[in-house]
Structures are given as C-alpha cells and as structure tokens.
Amino acid sequence: MPDFSASLNQNLLQGLTAFSLRPALHDQNETLTFAQLADRVASCSHRLRLRGVNKGDRVALQLRNSQQAVILMLSALMIGAIPVPILPSYREKELLHILQMTQPKVLALYRSSRRYSPMASLQSFEQQGIHVDIVLVEDLEDQKRQTRYLNLQQFCSPMETPPAQHLEPMSSDDTAMMLLSSGTTGLPKAIARKNGGYTYMIQCGCDIFGLNSQSVYFAVMPVSHGFVINCPGILGTLSRGGAVVLADQPTAAHALNEVARCGVTHTTLVPALLAQWAEVQQTAPRAIDSLWHVQVGGARVAPELAASASATLGIKLQQCYGMSEGLLCFNAIDEVDSIRFQSQGKPLSPEDEVRIVDDRGQPVAIGQSGELITRGPYTITGYFQNPKADLAAFTPEGFYRTGDLAHVDAEGNVYIDGRVNDSINRGGEKFSPNEIEELALHHPDIQHVACVGAADALYGEVACLFVVTDRQDITLGELRRYLAEQGLASFKIPEKLILLEAIPMKGIGKIDRLTLRAMVAETSSDIADVVTGRE
Incomplete structure (x- = not known):
C-alpha cells in the first residue's frame, strides 16, 4: 500500500526552509528567494488566521499568474484551509455557481479588465444574497472607499517582522485542495482532494518528471489549472526545492525568451502551445539549451507534432493524461520515441487500476477501444456534496468513469482515442x-x-x-x-x-x-x- 504519512504542507514548508538563499519564484516584477517567499507565506498565513480563517475553510482564488496567487495558495495550505483555484477565463455564470457550491470564506479576484469586471460580478452576487467574509482584490485602487475589500498585494506582502510559520497538522483524510472539474457535462463540479492521496500523487509525479532542487519549472499555462498546480507542477517543484517561473498569457516568443532568461528546465504545455513554441524556435531560434523536459497533455498531441517539436526544441517530450478527479498517466523519461510520440503513458502508481470497458461495462480485449474507468490511491470516490453526479460518474465497484475512449497495449501503455460523450x-x-x-x-x-x-x-x-x-x-x-x-x-x-x-x-x-x-x-x-x- 502507498505511504500516506507525508502531508502536503509539511513537504512544502520543508522546501521553503531548506533552500533559503536560492531563487524560488520568478515573475515579471521580481525574483523571490525561498527565504523571501517563506516570509511572505508566513505573513499571509498570519493575516488569514487573524481574520478567522481556520482549517477546512475554503479560500477561492480567481487570479492570473502572479506571485500573489502562489503565496495565497501556499498560505492557505499551511494553515489547513482549502484553496479553490478558479480559471481566470470563467465569467459570471461559472463564478456564481462555484461560489454557491464551495461557499468560500475568502475570495481573491484579479483586477478588472476592459471586457470583464470580477468585482462588478461579485457586487451583483452580493445583491442576490451571496456573502464572502474576506474579499481580496488585485491592485485595488482607493482602498479607503472600498472598505468592503482588501488589497491583495498588501495582504501577501511580508510583515516588518515576519511571524513563525504556523503549520496545521493534517490527516490523510483531510481535504488539502478543492479542484474544479472541467465542466464536460455542464457547470464545474467541486473535487475535494484528500491530503494523503494528493500528497502521494504529487511526490510520485516529481519522481517521474525528474524534479529536484536544480529544476526550474515554467508555469506558462494558468496557475489555476490542476495540470499546472499538481502534475506535479508548482507544488511539486517547490516541495523539491526547485524554482518556479510565472508568466501571464505570454506569446510564444516571450515565453521562449523567459526560458532562456531564467534557465527553465521543465514546463507543461498543451499541444497548441507546443506547436507555437516549435514554430517560433524554428524561425527565430533562442538559446534554450536548459529546457529538456516538457510535459504535453490536456488533449492528444499528433505524433508528427510530437516528433518535430521534440527535434526543434531539443527536448525530452513526456505525454501525460489525467483528470482533476485523480488518475495520471505519464511516459517514462527513458521511454523510446516510438511509444513516447504515440501513447499517453502508463498509470503513475502501481496501485492505479485501469480498465477499458464496452457500453455494458464489460472489459474489452487488449488493443480494443472502450471507455476508460479507473480507481486508485489518489482518485476520488465521490464529488463534493454532489450525490447526483456520483451516480453518473462512478460504477457500483467504485471505478470513476472518465468519459474517455481509450485502448491499452500489452505493456500497459494507454492510448486515448476520443470522448464517449459529446464534450x-x-x-x-x-x-x-x-x-x-x-x-x-x-x-x-x-x-x-x-x-x-x-x-x-x-x-x-x-x-x-x-x-x-x-x-x-x-x-x-x-x-x-x-x-x-x-x-x-x-x-x-x-x-x-x-x-x-x-x-x-x-x-x-x-x-x-x-x-x-x-x-x-x-x-x-x-x-x-x-x-x-x-x-
């Protein structure tokens, strides 16, 4: 059986304190060392506790890729509060549904743009009876007039004398993170990830992604996406003492410039971004020799693109497949190209159970396509307070229905063939x-x-x-x-x-x-x- 004795906040605190003088977080404004990041996290945690945020309270954040997004997420984890990351692209309909479903005590919002104002949406929700105790707003102007809201940057800044970091004890069954489903069957569902299985998944992911204290991980996709947060992503990198680079919606050219500037070694991309990076690098090469390991997932990558982009970027491409509900599959670092460019990999843990079944729920032969269903040590057994969704999503034996059509070869490599439903x-x-x-x-x-x-x-x-x-x-x-x-x-x-x-x-x-x-x-x-x- 997997070892669930480790706790995510313990692993993160160890990472923050073990490499104090080394770079931890790069964004467009500044670079923070681990010591500086630790001071900001301790200060933010202290402010949350002073305002009555306790273990089990939800901390929702709809933020772009900024140091404040990372600081607030880490601060919540340290005190046992539950981060609820929300994609910045969500608008009024999704945001209202998420607030009603998760009932957060804290909500952090990005600054309004010309096209959309999260604050205006929240004010509309408040008129409908939605209440959030603590509202943090990015770059809040004229805070004296906005007494209802707090400035996010100030809330995440270091105190003059940073306090000692409070670390809340967490059991394996406590909820560490609340992710949101991708909404393939409608509005998002809340996914409460338990501390034991979630921590185990992230640490296994660090091993197969090759993360260590010398790694520099580039969060180029939204930091509210589980793929970037925990596969093994930001949380895995920081727990191993590696550095994280943040960029907010960069062009391919700007992203490659950041790779060269910061010495990026690892990143996570969807196929569309992989194609853009390869095209830019081919026409205007950058010095990106540091980049060696690139995860590609979220959608199937064409074998031709996988091969050509690997050669153009000089990378070790690792296809991966998974879902916020649990199961992760990865190609091994030393996998041969004939498998790497075709397959989405093997299950992360030997304890993962993967079955391919027909429309009657019966297993199909090796190589035959059917729905992929799964259960395992870090896959959820039910959605948060949603028994109706559970009936549709889980078999009587507790297998999660992924909704994906797939087949598996004799070596256990998974190949995704499409979607069972119409998403x-x-x-x-x-x-x-x-x-x-x-x-x-x-x-x-x-x-x-x-x-x-x-x-x-x-x-x-x-x-x-x-x-x-x-x-x-x-x-x-x-x-x-x-x-x-x-x-x-x-x-x-x-x-x-x-x-x-x-x-x-x-x-x-x-x-x-x-x-x-x-x-x-x-x-x-x-x-x-x-x-x-x-x-």
Whole structure:
C-alpha cells in the first residue's frame, strides 16, 4: 500500500526552509528567494488566521499568474484551509455557481479588465444574497472607499517582522485542495482532494518528471489549472526545492525568451502551445539549451507534432493524461520515441487500476477501444456534496468513469482515442455543448440550435454552432458578442457558425451529433466564416 504519512504542507514548508538563499519564484516584477517567499507565506498565513480563517475553510482564488496567487495558495495550505483555484477565463455564470457550491470564506479576484469586471460580478452576487467574509482584490485602487475589500498585494506582502510559520497538522483524510472539474457535462463540479492521496500523487509525479532542487519549472499555462498546480507542477517543484517561473498569457516568443532568461528546465504545455513554441524556435531560434523536459497533455498531441517539436526544441517530450478527479498517466523519461510520440503513458502508481470497458461495462480485449474507468490511491470516490453526479460518474465497484475512449497495449501503455460523450476539448479546456445551446436559444432570432466540436489545427477542436433562424444576415461575430454578454467563458464561445433549415434529430428529441460532425468535416471554409446549409 502507498505511504500516506507525508502531508502536503509539511513537504512544502520543508522546501521553503531548506533552500533559503536560492531563487524560488520568478515573475515579471521580481525574483523571490525561498527565504523571501517563506516570509511572505508566513505573513499571509498570519493575516488569514487573524481574520478567522481556520482549517477546512475554503479560500477561492480567481487570479492570473502572479506571485500573489502562489503565496495565497501556499498560505492557505499551511494553515489547513482549502484553496479553490478558479480559471481566470470563467465569467459570471461559472463564478456564481462555484461560489454557491464551495461557499468560500475568502475570495481573491484579479483586477478588472476592459471586457470583464470580477468585482462588478461579485457586487451583483452580493445583491442576490451571496456573502464572502474576506474579499481580496488585485491592485485595488482607493482602498479607503472600498472598505468592503482588501488589497491583495498588501495582504501577501511580508510583515516588518515576519511571524513563525504556523503549520496545521493534517490527516490523510483531510481535504488539502478543492479542484474544479472541467465542466464536460455542464457547470464545474467541486473535487475535494484528500491530503494523503494528493500528497502521494504529487511526490510520485516529481519522481517521474525528474524534479529536484536544480529544476526550474515554467508555469506558462494558468496557475489555476490542476495540470499546472499538481502534475506535479508548482507544488511539486517547490516541495523539491526547485524554482518556479510565472508568466501571464505570454506569446510564444516571450515565453521562449523567459526560458532562456531564467534557465527553465521543465514546463507543461498543451499541444497548441507546443506547436507555437516549435514554430517560433524554428524561425527565430533562442538559446534554450536548459529546457529538456516538457510535459504535453490536456488533449492528444499528433505524433508528427510530437516528433518535430521534440527535434526543434531539443527536448525530452513526456505525454501525460489525467483528470482533476485523480488518475495520471505519464511516459517514462527513458521511454523510446516510438511509444513516447504515440501513447499517453502508463498509470503513475502501481496501485492505479485501469480498465477499458464496452457500453455494458464489460472489459474489452487488449488493443480494443472502450471507455476508460479507473480507481486508485489518489482518485476520488465521490464529488463534493454532489450525490447526483456520483451516480453518473462512478460504477457500483467504485471505478470513476472518465468519459474517455481509450485502448491499452500489452505493456500497459494507454492510448486515448476520443470522448464517449459529446464534450468539446479546445486546447485542453473541456466543456459541454449543452451550456452553449441553452444560452444561444435565448437569442430572440434563434429558433433552434446545436453545438459540436469542429477540428482545428491550432486548438485541436473548437465549438461550431448550428443555428435555425429566419435572419439570413445573422453573423458569427454577433452571436459571439451575445454569448459573451451572457457571461459565457471566452474559450467556450463558438468559432464557427453553420445555418440550417432544421437541426437533424434522432430518437425522441435527441440531436444527431454524428450527422452534424460529418457536416463540419465536409466544410472547407475558414473557421470564422458563416456557412449556410440552405439550398
């Protein structure tokens, strides 16, 4: 059986204190040593405790890639509070649902932009009866007028005399982190990751990713994403005494400049970013010899891209597959290229159970495709306070239904073949078409609507909207603006529109998505064009 005696906050505190003078955190503004980071974490932890934040309280953070996001997450973990990381791309609809579901005591929000104001959304929620005790706002201006909110930067700054770090004892069954599902079946579900299994997963991930005190990990994707937080990501790197580099939505050119400047050794990418990095490096090479180990996941990477990008970037590519609910699969560091470029790897732990089953739940033969179901030492056995979701997501034997079609070879390598259901996977961000359809139907000029995934060279898949309307001049831009105004997250907004006389159906009221996907595949227009299906 796995050893669950270690605790995540203990491992992190050991990392913070063992390498005091070495760089720990680079962002665009400054570099913090481990000693400086430890002082900020101790100060922030102290401020949380002074305001009544205790073990088990939720600390929600919707922040961009900044040192404050890392400091607040670590501070919560130290005192046994539960971080709830929220993607910055989520808007009013998702944010309201998450606050209602997790009921955080603390909420940290990024600064408003021209397009979206998290503070305005929160103020609207408060009028609906949603209450959060402590609200931290990034770059809060004129705090004297905003007495309800606190300045995040000040809250995460070091005290003049930093206190000793309080470390809350954690059992293996205590919740360490509350991740959010990707919303493939609708709005996100809360995933309470237990301290014992979660810590074990991160430490196993550090071993297979080759992290140590000399590593420099680049968090180029959102720090609110589990892939970046714990696979093994930021938490794994810091626990091993390695440094973390933060960049907020960088271009490929800027990201490669940061790799060269900071001596990045490890990073995590989705296939779209891998392709962009390889293209930029091929046309304008940077000195990135330090970069050697790159995880790629979130969506299947084409074998051709895996091979060409590995050669162009000079990296050891490691495909990985997993989910916020648990199971992680990785290629080994010394895996041969013929497997590395094709397979998504083997389960992280020898205790992981993986089965490939048909639609009746019966195991299929080796090499045959079916739904991947799993259980293991760090995979959840139920969602947070959501028994209805549990009935659909878990078998009577306790296996988690991933919803992914896969097959396994004789050596146990996993190959992902697609999705069992109809979710759309845009560059690693998975979402359900049902939510888009429901919002689009509120448009006054739309009679019927359907949404499916359309193949895309950059993101792998994007949302394609089929619409029945009497308006022949309706445009994709108009519908995109409308859905954005309804609070739909930017990555979910359709990038292709097809007008039809009628939506094909099958059975009783079920959209025939197979027919719609075939129609998309036959379409040769640019992704932003409107294609009419009328003859």
